[in-house]
Amino acid sequence: MAELITVDDPGDPRLRDYTDLTDVELRRRREPAEGLFIAEGEKVIRRALSAGYPLRSLLLSAKWAEAMRDLLATLNAPVYVVDPGLAERVTGYHVHRGALASLHRKPLPTAGELLADARRVAVMEAVNDHTNIGAVFRSAAALGMDAVLLSPDCADPLYRRSVKVSMGAVFSVPYARLDAWPRGLDAVRAAGFELLALTPDEKAVTLDEAAPHRLERVALMLGAEGTGLSRRALAAAGTWVRIPMAHGVDSLNVGAAAAVAFYAVASGRPVG
Amino acid sequence: MAELITVDDPGDPRLRDYTDLTDVELRRRREPAEGLFIAEGEKVIRRALSAGYPLRSLLLSAKWAEAMRDLLATLNAPVYVVDPGLAERVTGYHVHRGALASLHRKPLPTAGELLADARRVAVMEAVNDHTNIGAVFRSAAALGMDAVLLSPDCADPLYRRSVKVSMGAVFSVPYARLDAWPRGLDAVRAAGFELLALTPDEKAVTLDEAAPHRLERVALMLGAEGTGLSRRALAAAGTWVRIPMAHGVDSLNVGAAAAVAFYAVASGRPVG
Incomplete structure (x- = not known):
């Protein structure tokens, strides 16, 4: 007691x-x-x-x-x-x-440890808003992502606001930080992951066309609200994917975009 | 000047x-x-x-x-x-x-006016959180929903916080209030819409199985964070649909759930 x-x-x-x-x-x-x-x-x-x-x-x-x-x-x-x-x-x-x-706090696992057992990974670059970090973790947990990797400049998933918005999903989805960015992505690719970068760029294929649920191992890269993924991060990706937008709308909120992309990764497969 | x-x-x-x-x-x-x-x-x-x-x-x-x-x-x-x-x-x-x-403010259109021209409609019940209302409108605009219908107890889309979170999408997606709830849904059905209720209930078919993008006219019903759709609203729906959740997670945030469902409605079709 x-x-x-x-x-x-x-x-x-x-x-x-x-x-x-x-x-x-x-x-x-x-x-x-x-x-x-x-x-x-x-x-x-x-x-x-x-x-x-x-x-x-x-x-x-x-x-x-x-x-x-x-x-x-x-x-x-x-x-x-x-x-x-x-x-x-x-x-x-x-x-x-x-x-x-x-x-x-507990010591974080290394990216290598996480990647060994994972098949669907979310990778966030420079997401420094605690609400958005929490929202992405909540959706990652609900939609069956196995792990989250963070660029060095992402906000802390254990900050009070992140924890709250995630409803505690930051405790259940394992995560690690990549020390070098975007160089750390090489290890993700080497572990057999296809790197998909989410971007509104018109040169990207649609999420439907990319059909990420058919890939054996997927790392889905997300940038911050507003700025999106950096050019260096986009250059490191294997495929650019976009969510088709209605005319005149610039972007979805990063939490909404992440939910859509995680759903597409999980689509048609049993989760959990 | x-x-x-x-x-x-x-x-x-x-x-x-x-x-x-x-x-x-x-x-x-x-x-x-x-x-x-x-x-x-x-x-x-x-x-x-x-x-x-x-x-x-x-x-x-x-x-x-x-x-x-x-x-x-x-x-x-x-x-x-x-x-x-x-x-x-x-x-x-x-x-x-x-x-x-x-x-x-401008006078709101009637539900009937909106339904005459729409093919994809979001229907919200008792969503009384201004942030969530705004988030749903932002995703509705981005993912090509034609209109939003609100139960009488939904929060005001023109409240400052809703406007801000929506990034102004409350101005571009037309909306109306249903005066009677859930009786007002009869008019939606009569206008040729299939009523899909989003619910975590295990008796629901998955969003994949429901394939809402194949339907000619879809009204997608969303309840409030936490409580979800009321029993009366669920009873008024034609089909219950669920987003498959990973083991142990109770639900997505309503904004994330809406984004996923709107994406499924738009999926594979040109939007905008």
């Missing part, structure tokens, strides 16, 4: 993992440096624990400490019980979901 | 269209009652004007008044030039995009 500790001083050093959660720049530096990340809401916290992330502590309102009693009974970490006003003073925002967890 | 009016009093009654923009409840009542809506950012404002929404006024920083000079030359409405601090005091938030427009 976890130890329940009522805290009423917002300056209590035991709450340090949860301070200034709305300061994105600060948290982006601090969390990887300190080897922690934050999960929010009961469902997502349970998913993080199920995925084997070691718990550092929980910060709960009294109401949620009661609601999550069955879970607390299985834990071995401090549980700080605070009133909602204090939670807001510490974190900087009103914690709607009433429950925050601080968890230890 | 529009008249440029420098305003330095946040209480100036001419700025009333822009007050309390962060008070969602207030604005949700006020905007339809007063027949106005707000568009944000140069690109989206241009799209609203191109789509024929009459301009009430603009609220710009001096920088944007300069950047948008070509547009202002064509307008016949007051342009209020304010400094960013005053814009924030009036609206309640920091206006990142530096340009707001207040526009008149």
